[in-house]
Amino acid sequence: MELLRRGTRGLIAAALCLCPLSAWADAETGITIEAVDAYSCGALSNNIANVDNFRSRMLSIGGYNAGVRYTNGLVWPTDFTDVDVASDGGDTWNFDRPGDAIAYFSGHGTCDDQTNTVCFSTAECPDIAGTDKRCLLDHYIWWFPEGRCVYSRPRSIVVDRTGTSCQSVNYSTDAVRWGEDPGSGDWAGAALNGGVNLAVIDNSCGITPDLYVPETLNAFAGVSTIALIMPTRVGDDTADVANRGRALADRYVANPWSAVGPSWTDAINSVTGGGNCFFGGGGHGIDGCGAHIALSVEVNEARAEWANGTENWIQLRDDGNDSIGWGWMAWIYTCNYDCNTYPFILW
Amino acid sequence: MKTEIKTFGLMLLFGSLAGTSPSNAGGIQYEHLADKSQFNVGAGGHLEVQGPYQRLRGDRGAFMVDTVTGATLATLNAPPSPDLLPEPLTQDPDEHSGIVREYLIRAGVPAAEVSGTHVTTTMKGGGSTQSAAMSSPSKLLWYTTHLERSIQGIPVEGSFAFAAFDSNGEVITEGVYWPAIPDSVVDEAVQLKQRLDSPSEKAAFLRSVEAARADAKDAAGEVKIVHTSAGHHGQFEVKAVYSTVVKSRTGGKASLVRFDSEAKGVAMADEKATGVDSPRKEK
Numbered sequence: 368m369e370l371l372r373r374g375t376r377g378l379i380a381a382a383l384c385l386c387p388l389s390a391w392a393d394a395e396t397g398i399t400i401e402a403v404d405a406y407s408c409g410a411l412s413n414n415i416a417n418v419d420n421f422r423s424r425m426l427s428i429g430g431y432n433a434g435v436r437y438t439n440g441l442v443w444p445t446d447f448t449d450v451d452v453a454s455d456g457g458d459t460w461n462f463d464r465p466g467d468a469i470a471y472f473s474g475h476g477t478c479d480d481q482t483n484t485v486c487f488s489t490a491e492c493p494d495i496a497g498t499d500k501r502c503l504l505d506h507y508i509w510w511f512p513e514g515r516c517v518y519s520r521p522r523s524i525v526v527d528r529t530g531t532s533c534q535s536v537n538y539s540t541d542a543v544r545w546g547e548d549p550g551s552g553d554w555a556g557a558a559l560n561g562g563v564n565l566a567v568i569d570n571s572c573g574i575t576p577d578l579y580v581p582e583t584l585n586a587f588a589g590v591s592t593i594a595l596i597m598p599t600r601v602g603d604d605t606a607d608v609a610n611r612g613r614a615l616a617d618r619y620v621a622n623p624w625s626a627v628g629p630s631w632t633d634a635i636n637s638v639t640g641g642g643n644c645f646f647g648g649g650g651h652g653i654d655g656c657g658a659h660i661a662l663s664v665e666v667n668e669a670r671a672e673w674a675n676g677t678e679n680w681i682q683l684r685d686d687g688n689d690s691i692g693w694g695w696m697a698w699i700y701t702c703n704y705d706c707n708t709y710p711f712i713l714w
Numbered sequence: 715m716k717t718e719i720k721t722f723g724l725m726l727l728f729g730s731l732a733g734t735s736p737s738n739a740g741g742i743q744y745e746h747l748a749d750k751s752q753f754n755v756g757a758g759g760h761l762e763v764q765g766p767y768q769r770l771r772g773d774r775g776a777f778m779v780d781t782v783t784g785a786t787l788a789t790l791n792a793p794p795s796p797d798l799l800p801e802p803l804t805q806d807p808d809e810h811s812g813i814v815r816e817y818l819i820r821a822g823v824p825a826a827e828v829s830g831t832h833v834t835t836t837m838k839g840g841g842s843t844q845s846a847a848m849s850s851p852s853k854l855l856w857y858t859t860h861l862e863r864s865i866q867g868i869p870v871e872g873s874f875a876f877a878a879f880d881s882n883g884e885v886i887t888e889g890v891y892w893p894a895i896p897d898s899v900v901d902e903a904v905q906l907k908q909r910l911d912s913p914s915e916k917a918a919f920l921r922s923v924e925a926a927r928a929d930a931k932d933a934a935g936e937v938k939i940v941h942t943s944a945g946h947h948g949q950f951e952v953k954a955v956y957s958t959v960v961k962s963r964t965g966g967k968a969s970l971v972r973f974d975s976e977a978k979g980v981a982m983a984d985e986k987a988t989g990v991d992s993p994r995k996e997k
Contacts, residue, residue, distance in 0.1 A: 409963060411967055411969060419989040420945070427765055427767075428767065436990065436992050437992060438987070461995075475967055479965065602961075606967060607968065610984065618787070621767075621778035622769070622775060622789045624771075624776070624792060625776075625789045625791060630789070633836070635834060636834055636889060637787070637943075639874065642959040647832055648832035675796070675840075682792075695841070695842060695843060696843050697840040698839055701834050704832070704834070704835070705807050705833050705857075707837065
């Protein structure tokens with residue numbers, strides 16, 4: 368019913384607004400950063416530098432302003448959950464503030480979407496209730512591809528508020544709604560007190576290949592684009608590097624008229640460090656095989672494609688370009704290897 | 715931040731940053747300037763200066779030089795319509811890599827330091843959000859080929875030279891950061907590698923690594939030269955290190971862990987926090 372309500376509202380909004388560039392819009396210019404290195408479940412060292420490098424590069428030319436910055440114990444699980452959907456939610460003061468255009472989290476995630484169950488096709492993977500499944504290419508035996516089963520288990524941001532116990536925020540199914548504001552309308556009971564148009568989730572196993580809808584649709588409530596890192600082979604994952612955020616900001620600095628979604632995926636080309644991919648290449652901020660992926664959701668294909676491949680860094684600040692409903696998901700990704708010759712799903 | 719716009723003297727300003735620098739360094743610096751680039755900025759090309767960045771911009775894209783580091787990056791303007799995204803030059807990554815290698819070496823990337831190539835792959839797709847999971851295949855947009863840098867057999871981490879061509883033979887994107895590497899650092903790296911070629915020496919070194927960080931002992935490692943990244947505006951830093959990638963035991967991000975020749979941990983200058991936290995609200 369909720370999906371239907373949002374879809375209907377979105378269709379009306381789409382009919383009223385055929386052009387993605389609206390004249391009513393207010394500028395959203397803030398950049399909020401949150402990062403954790405001090406984990407009791409496995410300390411990291413480059414996340415805070417990563418978000419600092421991102422924001423300082425973005426602010427090195429005009430156009431954007433500093434939002435809030437929280438690190439380590441100042442990053443709370445409630446920073447990411449909606450104030451109107453969860454009784455203790457606090458995203459309107461933190462990760463999804465009115466007036467912000469971009470929010471960037473860097474830290475741990477969880478890789479419980481991956482299994483070591485051998486498969487040769489997706490149909491062979493055992494069903495797990497409440498999840499979708501895929502068989503992810505692992506290697507070749509002679510010329511026969513062999514895979515491992517992966518599932519659409521909820522994806523998580525991991526924080527450690529106390530420094531003694533890690534906490535997960537599930538953005539796939541919990542009370543996470545990003546981007547709702549006057550430009551997008553009220554989504555899923557989230558009111559109008561969000562703002563971000565680009566959310567960057569720089570964590571472990573941020574999304575499972577091909578399971579984009581069940582793992583991220585929940586978080587779309589007006590945000591144009593969600594940018595993530597997608598390991599494409601079981602056992603491989605995001606590396607803790609300090610230069611990924613700056614590589615993204617480089618695209619803005621180099622050309623503010625470049626498209627935002629492709630800027631995120633292309634940023635992988637300037638990220639250094641990591642481990643080799645089984646199929647060649649690798650590195651670029653990933654330990655093994657993986658990709659930068661940008662997802663956009665809109666009421667129809669044309670608007671989703673515009674948000675994903677055309678919206679530029681100047682248009683990103685415009686509230687009038689917000690997503691206005693569910694209907695179509697568009698994605699673009701750049702793998703750190705040849706994922707055209709070695710497609711990651713075994714059907 | 716004021717943007718100055720100039721339409722004359724482009725080559726003078728862009729040319730003021732030298733191309734390949736004659737140097738006694740172990741690794742030769744190459745700066746990929748606009749006059750060496752095939753990137754077409756399109757009609758109305760003009761120079762913009764914004765802080766430390768020089769940008770040659772037209773109606774197709776922009777070619778940017780970071781005047782602090784000498785790094786360059788060229789990117790397209792957003793297309794007016796998603797239908798106008800580039801088409802791939804080829805479905806054959808080897809063919810693409812051959813073309814990019816020839817292009818960048820002809821431009822001036824030192825051929826002797828190019829130890830290999832690899833591609834990254836940009837693809838796109840979409841589908842209805844009504845379906846529980848996507849099942850439509852994604853489509854190849856383009857390959858990007860990277861030249862891998864090594865000096866005397868030692869990989870260099872932090873340098874890059876890449877380019878992507880479309881079906882019209884036009885450059886979609888390119889970026890180069892190829893700083894000079896001092897002799898002393900190359901010598902140090904070669905010596906460390908030679909030392910670790912000895913099983914007994916390596917065993918002793920790994921015992922020291924274990925003492926410094928227990929989970930790094932069993933991680934595969936290699937000797938590398940590592941330098942600060944293309945966007946780092948502080949002092950340039952370059953070191954010879956033993957570099958490992960340590961997987962998380964709890965399923966989180968993998969850590970890049972580096973050690974010097976005495977097995978002491980190494981962090982680079984651009985791997986340090988620089989900001990200040992905001993005051994916390996109640997929630």
